[in-house]
Amino acid sequence: MRKHAYLIMAHGSYEQLGFLISLLDHEKNDIFLHIDKKSSFSKLDQQILQEKVKKSQLIFVPRVAVYWGGYSQIEAEMSLFRTASQHGDYCFYHLLSGIDLPLQSQETIHSFFEQHLDKVFLTMMTLEGDKENIDRLKYYHLFGRLTPRTFPGVFGKAFFKIYRKTEVVIQKLLRIDRLKRDNLTPIKAAQWGSFPQDIIKLVVASEKQIEQTFQHSFIPDEVFIPHLLHQKGLLGRLYDDSLSYNRKEDFQGNLRYINWWDGNPYTWTDKVEDSNTLDEARMLGYLFSRKFNVLSSPKLKAKVLEWTASGNT
Structure with a gap:
């Protein structure tokens, strides 16, 4: 049985996180959870989350204090990648935030990835229009x-x-000029993605190199995996290599429907138009979305339960 590893980075909103975990609970999934070390997280919180799984294993990985824009974001991801790769063999590793939710049933998601076992799912992003995109690698x-x-x-x-x-x-x-000195290529992708096992093993094996290259970079979580793929000649394995400009018409190759055009990013609500938009995204092939607040949007929560129910597509 091919299994999947869900890797979740969270820093609070534990009721929301518990809902996400319950939707991922499946005999073909194991769930690895990183909680920001700066966040309050009690034994009771851990117990409540543990009770959300009946079929999967829920593994809590070593915690890192995460500071946005710093190397600590990569350290947290590495904690997830390393723990999951040592725990077992998985055909895919899906990196999610704690405020993501699936839009499809696990059967649909598993079936899709079975048909694309060698592909890498990232949203490649443009470097145009923002000098900081270059400077954060150059200096x-x-x-x-x-x-x-x-x-x-x-x-x-x-x-x-x-x-x-x-x-x-x-x-x-x-x-x-680090671009010249370290032979860095200006390239970036959204942090969240889905990766086959060989890519995760490559990332873990390259941890020291990644640290040496990016430990003093600004927002390096968007560049270290694309750079590694470019360096190893693996960008040809991208499921979709089109560039996203954060516009509604752009396809997001990581199959996570994230609304950057109405917010930073936009939080979905109980409005009918939001539900309709997400349903359209499902029809376009998106498997996940963010961001959600199930406490303030009970109708949308019910809709997500309907979309993700076993047998639904």
Whole structure:
């Protein structure tokens, strides 16, 4: 029996997380969960989540304190990749956030991936229109915990911009260019994706190289896997290599329907138009979506239960 590993990164919203876990509970799935070390997570929280699985194994991986934009995001992913790859053999590893939900039944999802066993599912993203996309690879970001989210409000964001500009200007004067020195290719993809076993084993085997290359990069979680695939000549295995510009008409190759055009990203609600939009996404072949808040959208929660019920397509 080919099994799947679901790898979930979460930092709260445990009722929402419990709903996600219950939808993934299947004899062909094991579920690996990373909880941000900065988040409060009690033994009771763990017990409640554990009770959501009847058919799968739920494995809690070593926790990392995650700071947006820093290398700690890769460390958390590596904790999931490493633990899952050591635990067993899986045909696919699906990286999800705790506020994702499936849009299809597990039978439909398994059947789809059985037909694409050698493919890599990432949403490749454009580098155009934002100089930071290049600078975050070209120049070092020396203080990984310092990001636009470190200090709240407009003043915090303004301070980060000033700091980052200063950091880049100094490195320009010193003629630092990591693109040339480390042979880095400006390329990025959405963090979330689905990967066959050989790709995950490659990522885990390359952990030291990844750390050396990206530990002082800004938002490196969007670049380390695409860069590794490019370096190893594996981009030809992408299920879809079209670039996403975060527009509604763009196809998202990771098969996660994420609404960037109405929000950052948009949180689905109980509005009929949201339900209809997600249903259309299902018809287009999307398997997952984010982001959800099941506490504030009980009607949509019921709809997701209907879509993901065994036998539904």
